[in-house]
Amino acid sequence: MRCSLLFHAPEPGADGPTPTDEEIQEMMRLMDDFGQALTSAGVFVAWEMLTPSQTATTVTRKTGQVVIEDGPFAAAKEALAGVVVIDVPDTEAAIAWAEKFPGTSYGTIEVRPAATSFVDGAWTRP
Amino acid sequence: MTDPADRAMILSRDGWGRIIALIAAADGDISGAEDALSTALERAVTAWRAEGPPDNPEGWLYRVALNARRDVWKSAAARTTTALDDVLDHLGSDPADHVPDALPDRRLELLAVCAHPDIDPPARALLMLSAVMGMTGKQIAAAMALPAATVSARLTRAKKRVAALGVGFGHPDRLDLESRLPDVQEAIYGAFAIEWAHAAPTPRAGMVGEAVYLAGLLACLCPGDGESHGLAALIHLSAARFPARRGAAGEFVPLTDQDPALWDPTLTESGEHHLQEVYRCGHVGRFGLEAAIQLLHLAGVRTGTTDWPMLLRLHDDLESLAPSLGGSVSRAAVLAEVEGPEAGLASLDALSPGTDSGDAKRVSAFQPAWVLRAHLLDRLGRTGDAAEAYRRAIELTTDPAERRFLEQRPH
Numbered sequence: 001m002r003c004s005l006l007f008h009a010p011e012p013g014a015d016g017p018t019p020t021d022e023e024i025q026e027m028m029r030l031m032d033d034f035g036q037a038l039t040s041a042g043v044f045v046a047w048e049m050l051t052p053s054q055t056a057t058t059v060t061r062k063t064g065q066v067v068i069e070d071g072p073f074a075a076a077k078e079a080l081a082g083v084v085v086i087d088v089p090d091t092e093a094a095i096a097w098a099e100k101f102p103g104t105s106y107g108t109i110e111v112r113p114a115a116t117s118f119v120d121g122a123w124t125r126p
Numbered sequence: 127m128t129d130p131a132d133r134a135m136i137l138s139r140d141g142w143g144r145i146i147a148l149i150a151a152a153d154g155d156i157s158g159a160e161d162a163l164s165t166a167l168e169r170a171v172t173a174w175r176a177e178g179p180p181d182n183p184e185g186w187l188y189r190v191a192l193n194a195r196r197d198v199w200k201s202a203a204a205r206t207t208t209a210l211d212d213v214l215d216h217l218g219s220d221p222a223d224h225v226p227d228a229l230p231d232r233r234l235e236l237l238a239v240c241a242h243p244d245i246d247p248p249a250r251a252l253l254m255l256s257a258v259m260g261m262t263g264k265q266i267a268a269a270m271a272l273p274a275a276t277v278s279a280r281l282t283r284a285k286k287r288v289a290a291l292g293v294g295f296g297h298p299d300r301l302d303l304e305s306r307l308p309d310v311q312e313a314i315y316g317a318f319a320i321e322w323a324h325a326a327p328t329p330r331a332g333m334v335g336e337a338v339y340l341a342g343l344l345a346c347l348c349p350g351d352g353e354s355h356g357l358a359a360l361i362h363l364s365a366a367r368f369p370a371r372r373g374a375a376g377e378f379v380p381l382t383d384q385d386p387a388l389w390d391p392t393l394t395e396s397g398e399h400h401l402q403e404v405y406r407c408g409h410v411g412r413f414g415l416e417a418a419i420q421l422l423h424l425a426g427v428r429t430g431t432t433d434w435p436m437l438l439r440l441h442d443d444l445e446s447l448a449p450s451l452g453g454s455v456s457r458a459a460v461l462a463e464v465e466g467p468e469a470g471l472a473s474l475d476a477l478s479p480g481t482d483s484g485d486a487k488r489v490s491a492f493q494p495a496w497v498l499r500a501h502l503l504d505r506l507g508r509t510g511d512a513a514e515a516y517r518r519a520i521e522l523t524t525d526p527a528e529r530r531f532l533e534q535r536p537h
Binding site for chain 1 (some may be wrong): 264267268272274275276330346443488490493518522523524525526528530
């Protein structure tokens, strides 16, 4: 079963102390440990950490024509900061991994099973 | 290490917490006390190098720190209505001639304040490390594998809360202190236990040394409290096994396969000593029982014969005193040794999901329950079921070393 661990964290520059280079290095080391553990367990699919939501571009055609806009719509305190996709037997196993995600010390992980995934050119049901 | 000034500085470390506690006791301002100690330490570096270390480094540091703090109080008193005399009264006579042992020890009060109900539970241990051990936010962050920014934010908030409690803790109510002890113990235990659950490829020594120190300190400050000794015994005995938990290649080594020669003899000895103190105090609580269980397991590995019936009795006591999912699973493992694997399995089955065993986590997602189930099924010759249970246990295992260990089992 594919499951996305959606990591929400305070945006850089939000209130609160800015992490130093050393602190960032430290967190990267912990994140690396987590990635290695996922890989060695054979559950790893993909992991992206995202640039701040200010860099986002939104695209919609809801009004009938293509509208491309810069930036986020809501000034939320926390924003989507990363996505880890894992392939595990069930939600319980996904939660076991989410508990070990180092970023939970400053953000929140949302565990979302995939409803369906497009893999190797076709839709696959879990 | 040859510089006498450096040596004096290292030796004074044990007194830092006492100095912070004593100064903070006057007005409840831990940050202020820490700043005062920092000032004193800065001055000491220069002064001790130039003139040689004083005969009584701790007294020297206390005097200088107190003077630095007084300067702040005086300027505060000039601006506000802070009753300086009240504050100074807490500190008693002029401490200029104090010898370290004569300094009143307020560290127990300080620990109790750190575990105050108004302080967020995750911040309690951080506060203790900062206030009682004089660790910096950065050191604490490194030890606990937390981002330093998180630690400093939590510490700042917690110290503000303490200051907002409004009073110094120089005149504590004895009863109140006793009612806080369980929270103090829980915070120290929590700081220790977090390390055992970490998903790093190799276990980090992390908080072990600090938790050993805090637990030992608490037992020393409360010599008549059985549970404080119980906690110290549990943490010493668990920490003693730390070097034996991983093999030369970083592989997982279960307790029964550990080499007792790798256990730290000083820590096991202290653990045994604290456990004797538990019985001397005549009160055996949750931590005391867990320590006794640990010691019986260690003795079993050492001698090759484990007293399973005694272990079962201890687990029964623990279950009635402080039920937990982890405790119930351990009890099932012991029961299997006493009455056979079927009894162990039946006991596991009885832990059905939804049973309120004092643990929010469900049995079906509890990895140790699956490891035990697989092991018991194996012993009953039900290899198919065992393989199924091993598969589930592996699915729920996030620690790479333990995962490899489970995968290598014959099944």
